[in-house]
Amino acid sequence: MTTASAAPRQAVVPGPVAATRVAGRPRWVRPAVTVLLLATAALYLWNLSASGYANDFYAMAVQAGTKNWEALFFGSLDPGNIITVDKPPASIWLMALSGRVFGFSSWSMLVPNALCGVGSVGLLYLTVRRTNGPAAGLLAGAVLALTPVAAVMFKFNNPDALLVLLMTLAAWCTVRALDKASTWWLALAGVAIGFGFVTKMLQAFLVLPAFALVYLVAAPTGLGKRVLQVLAAGLAVVVSAGWYVAVVALWPASSRPYIGGSTDNSALELAFGYNGLGRIFGGDGNRVGGGGTGGAGGMFGGSTGITRMFSESFGSEISWLLPAALIALLAGLWFTRFLPRTDRTRAGLLLWGGWTVVTALVFSYMSGTIHPYYTVALAPGIGGLIGIGAIELWRGRANFPARVALALMLAATGIWNFILLDRVSSWQPWLRYVIIVLTAIVTLGLLFGVDRLRRFGVVLGVSALITGMLGTTAYAVVTAATPHTGAIPSSGPSQAAGFGGGFGGMTGGFGGGGQADSQVIALLKTTTTKWAAATNGSQSAAGLALGSDKSVMAIGGFNGGDPAPTLDEFKQYVATGQITYYIAGGMGGFGDRGGSSSIATWVEQNFHTTTIGNTTVYDLTKPLTAQ
Numbered sequence: 001m002t003t004a005s006a007a008p009r010q011a012v013v014p015g016p017v018a019a020t021r022v023a024g025r026p027r028w029v030r031p032a033v034t035v036l037l038l039a040t041a042a043l044y045l046w047n048l049s050a051s052g053y054a055n056d057f058y059a060m061a062v063q064a065g066t067k068n069w070e071a072l073f074f075g076s077l078d079p080g081n082i083i084t085v086d087k088p089p090a091s092i093w094l095m096a097l098s099g100r101v102f103g104f105s106s107w108s109m110l111v112p113n114a115l116c117g118v119g120s121v122g123l124l125y126l127t128v129r130r131t132n133g134p135a136a137g138l139l140a141g142a143v144l145a146l147t148p149v150a151a152v153m154f155k156f157n158n159p160d161a162l163l164v165l166l167m168t169l170a171a172w173c174t175v176r177a178l179d180k181a182s183t184w185w186l187a188l189a190g191v192a193i194g195f196g197f198v199t200k201m202l203q204a205f206l207v208l209p210a211f212a213l214v215y216l217v218a219a220p221t222g223l224g225k226r227v228l229q230v231l232a233a234g235l236a237v238v239v240s241a242g243w244y245v246a247v248v249a250l251w252p253a254s255s256r257p258y259i260g261g262s263t264d265n266s267a268l269e270l271a272f273g274y275n276g277l278g279r280i281f282g283g284d285g286n287r288v289g290g291g292g293t294g295g296a297g298g299m300f301g302g303s304t305g306i307t308r309m310f311s312e313s314f315g316s317e318i319s320w321l322l323p324a325a326l327i328a329l330l331a332g333l334w335f336t337r338f339l340p341r342t343d344r345t346r347a348g349l350l351l352w353g354g355w356t357v358v359t360a361l362v363f364s365y366m367s368g369t370i371h372p373y374y375t376v377a378l379a380p381g382i383g384g385l386i387g388i389g390a391i392e393l394w395r396g397r398a399n400f401p402a403r404v405a406l407a408l409m410l411a412a413t414g415i416w417n418f419i420l421l422d423r424v425s426s427w428q429p430w431l432r433y434v435i436i437v438l439t440a441i442v443t444l445g446l447l448f449g450v451d452r453l454r455r456f457g458v459v460l461g462v463s464a465l466i467t468g469m470l471g472t473t474a475y476a477v478v479t480a481a482t483p484h485t486g487a488i489p490s491s492g493p494s495q496a497a498g499f500g501g502g503f504g505g506m507t508g509g510f511g512g513g514g515q516a517d518s519q520v521i522a523l524l525k526t527t528t529t530k531w532a533a534a535t536n537g538s539q540s541a542a543g544l545a546l547g548s549d550k551s552v553m554a555i556g557g558f559n560g561g562d563p564a565p566t567l568d569e570f571k572q573y574v575a576t577g578q579i580t581y582y583i584a585g586g587m588g589g590f591g592d593r594g595g596s597s598s599i600a601t602w603v604e605q606n607f608h609t610t611t612i613g614n615t616t617v618y619d620l621t622k623p624l625t626a627q
Contacts, residue, residue: 025134029134032134032138033122033125033134033138036121036125036141036145037118037121037122039145040117040118040141041114041118043145043476043477043480044114044151044154044155044480045114046480046481047481048106048107048114049105049106049107049110051106051155051483051485052483052485053106053109053157053485053546054106054109054110054155054156054157054158054484054485054489055156055157055158056486056543056546057077057085057487057538057542058085058091058092058095058157058158058159059157059542060078060538060541060545060546060552061077061089061092061096062092062095062096062099062104062109062157063099063104063546063549064077064545064551065092065093065095065097065099065100066096066099066100066104067079067551068080068081070256070257071257072089072092072096072097073089073093074248074256074257075087075089075092076257077257077260077538077542077554078541078545078553078554080531080551080553080578081256081257082554082555082564083257083258083259083260083554083562083564084257084258084259084260084557085260085557085558086260086261086270086275086557086558087159087199087200087201087275088159088197088198088200088201088244088267089198090159090162090195090198090199091113091158091159091161091162091163091200094113094116094162095108095109095110095112098111098112109157110155110156113153113154113156113157113161114155114161116154116161116162116165117145117153117154117155117161117165119165119168120144120165121141121142121144122141123165123168123171123172124137124141124144124168124383124384125137125138125140125141127140127168127171127172127384128140128141128348128383128384128388130172130175130176130179131175131344131347131348132344132345132348132388132391132392133391135391136387136388136390136391136392138387139383139386139387139390139391139465140384140386140387141383141387142383142469143321143379143382143387143469143472144379144380144382144383145476146472146473146477147318147320147321147376147379147382147383147472147476148316148317148320148475148479148491148492149317149318149372149373149375149376149379150164150376150379150476151476151477151480151491152317152373152376152479152484152491153373153376153489154376155480155484156373156484156489158373158489159200160200160373160374160376160377161376162199163200163203163377164376164377164379164380166192166193166196166199166204167192167196167204167207167377167380169192170193170207170211171189171207171211171380171384173185173186173188173189173192174186174211174214174215174351175348175351177189177215177219177229178214178218178219178220178342178344178347180220181219181220181221181225181226183229183232186215186229186232186233187232187233189211189236190232190233190234190235190236190237190240191236191237193205193207193208193211193237193240193241194236194242195240195241197240197241198240198241202272202275202279203377204241205237206359206362206377207355207359209358210350210352210353210354210355210358211351211354212230212233213350214347214351215229215230215233216230217341217347217350218341218342218343218344218346218347219342220342244267245267245271248266248267249267249268253265257564258562258564260557260562261275261558262274278368278369279366279368279369279370280362280365280367280368281367281368282367304364304365304366305364307364308363308364309322309378310322310416312423314363314372314375315420315423316423316424316475316490316491316492317373317375317376317491318372318375318376318378318379318382319420320416320420320475321382321413321468321472322360322382323409323412323413323416324390324413325356325381325382325389326356327389327412328349328385328386328389328390328393328405328409329349329352329357329385329389331389331393331405331408332346332349332353332385332388332389333346333349333353335396335402345388345392348384348388349385349388349389352380352381352382352383352384352388353381353385355381355384356378356381356382356385359377359378359381360378363375363378371488372490373488389409390406390409390465390468393405393409394406394461394464397446397451403446403447403449406464407446409468410439410442410443410464410467411439411443413439413467413471414435414436414438414440414443414467414468415436415439417432417435417470417471418432418435418436420471421435421471424493427492428474431470431471431474432471435471438463438467438470441463442460442463442464442467445460445463446460446464475492476491478493479491479492516540516543516544516548517612517613517614517615518547518613519613520544520583520612520613520615521547521548523581523612523617524544524547524548524550524552524580524581525548525549525550527550527580527581529578529579530551530578530579531552531579531580532544532548532550532551532552532580532581533550533552533553533579533580533583534552534553534570534581534582534599535553535554535583535584535585536560536585536600537554537555537556537558537559537560538554538557538558538559539558539559539560540583540585541554541555542554553565553573553579555570555596555599556596560596561596567599567602570599571602574620577621579620580619580620580621581617581618581620582600582603582617582618583615583617583618584600584604584609584615584617584618585615585616603618603620604618605624606624606625607619607620607623607624608623
């Protein structure tokens with residue numbers, strides 16, 4: 001990175017870095033990469049099953065996928081294929097296939113996601129190394145591994161782990177395409193993003209503007225060819241994303257499960273409705289939360305606006321190094337402004353900067369449902385910017401503007417980490433003071449050029465690295481050591497969980513399913529029908545299914561509001577003896593479009609009831625009168 005218009009050319013890391021091209025890489029590279037990957041694996045795999053089934057909603061679908069191949073393909077909530085989860089099924093495929101090989105358990109379900117984390121770190125290293133060398137790649141990978149929200153989501157069973165892996169894979173393919181203006185590598189990037197769509201729909205597309213920009217700017221070929229290649233990659237995205245939508249559309253609706261979360265039993269409507277534009281603007285099942293005064297967006301994500309990523313809800317998840325990353329982006333673009341169009345340092349900055357800025361802005365202004373853990377998608381972008389910015393500015397520190405920019409990165413990190421740790425002042429209160437003191441010492445050392453004194457360069461560099469990473473590392477480690485369950489996991493120690501406690505952190509809560517009554521579980525284990533029981537919504541059904549290892553019908557899907565099954569269909573299942581019990585309660589109050597309340601009313605009026613523990617149970621084999 002050129003550090004000033006008058007800086008010597010040797011301060012720039014040329015084109016594709018020579019160190020990545022020759023056999024004589026420094027001897028420390030391979031051991032360092034091995035340590036990074038092993039440490040990441042240890043962080044994510046250690047005590048992995050402590051979180052139990054994590055998010056029971058997805059665990060229920062994984063369990064179903066281990067019992068029925070059709071349920072696996074569609075991501076059904078139960079082996080009877082009544083309704084799917086409200087996301088596409090790619091992450092379910094990964095976890096259910098693991099369960100089929102090793103047997104369904106917490107460990108077999110969560111290991112694939114932990115390995116997605118290790119793979120993401122490795123791919124980020126490879127991608128940044130191609131543009132800026134192994135040191136930058138190692139730092140980028142370490143930042144991703146030690147981001148607190150990553151330490152949650154790579155040990156959890158939401159779709160985000162696979163999504164991050166696929167997006168990082170697409171970034172690696174894009175950088176590979178830059179080497180020789182390769183259409184095939186760029187198309188492979190499109191395929192990876194397409195499968196990202198089959199993992200979490202339109203969220204995967206947030207990085208596409210950055211990929212297109214960096215290729216159009218930096219590919220070593222003419223503009224016309226660059227445009228055609230980007231269009232070809234776009235076609236690859238459409239094909240690799242659209243095949244699943246097409247299969248669902250062409251499959252007879254009567255012989256497949258209802259697409260949960262959609263209004264018309266369509267994967268395409270789900271993509272652009274509830275899981276697409278509805279998330280951004282509200283509506284289509286997303287309660288509007290703009291301004292943070294109500295609804296899902298405000299309830300879970302705080303107020304919309306440019307500062308959302310630094311807010312109480314999001315800050316401790318992702319923002320530990322975000323100020324430094326933005327400084328690195330601005331400084332890097334300024335210092336590389338006179339370099340050739342194909343310069344790889346600037347290409348890396350455009351790639352990771354575009355990834356970070358676009359994703360952060362969309363998350364900041366989303367008015368529909370948003371959860372803080374979504375920000376794990378920002379972690380590779382921040383890691384890439386930190387890796388490139390810190391290493392290149394350090395290489396150019398002989399120039400005062402570079403030292404100033406590096407000092408600003410460190411000072412901003414120290415001050416912001418102090419603020420974040422002050423928000424959880426009861427946890428390790430000494431840590432924030434250590435960070436702020438070290439920040440002051442190292443920042444002054446950078447500004448006054450202490451590194452130019454004999455042997456002080458290495459000491460100052462290592463001190464800056466430790467100081468900058470101390471806050472995020474401590475928070476990530478305690479996060480990885482804390483069990484998380486429920487629908488809305490959050491990072492940090494248990495006393496700092498916020499929504500993570502009551503809304504999905506330590507104790508389950510909303511979306512988690514909770515602990516089903518042991519007596520009811522014992523009753524369901526004795527059944528032999530297709531469905532042991534039915535209940536409203538997956539919140540209740542998941543705990544029953546996971547506890548009994550029996551098929552339980554989640555009427556209405558996630559929140560009990562989807563039209564599956566209809567009252568007439570439910571009556572037919574009962575008449576043909578396919579359901580033994582109906583468990584009262586559950587959720588049906590979030591837009592009952594399909595009849596979960598009417599099913600409840602019909603059952604109450606027509607079948608014998610008993611109370612088991614604190615649960616009301618209807619025996620669907622014992623009608624009050626002849627049916």
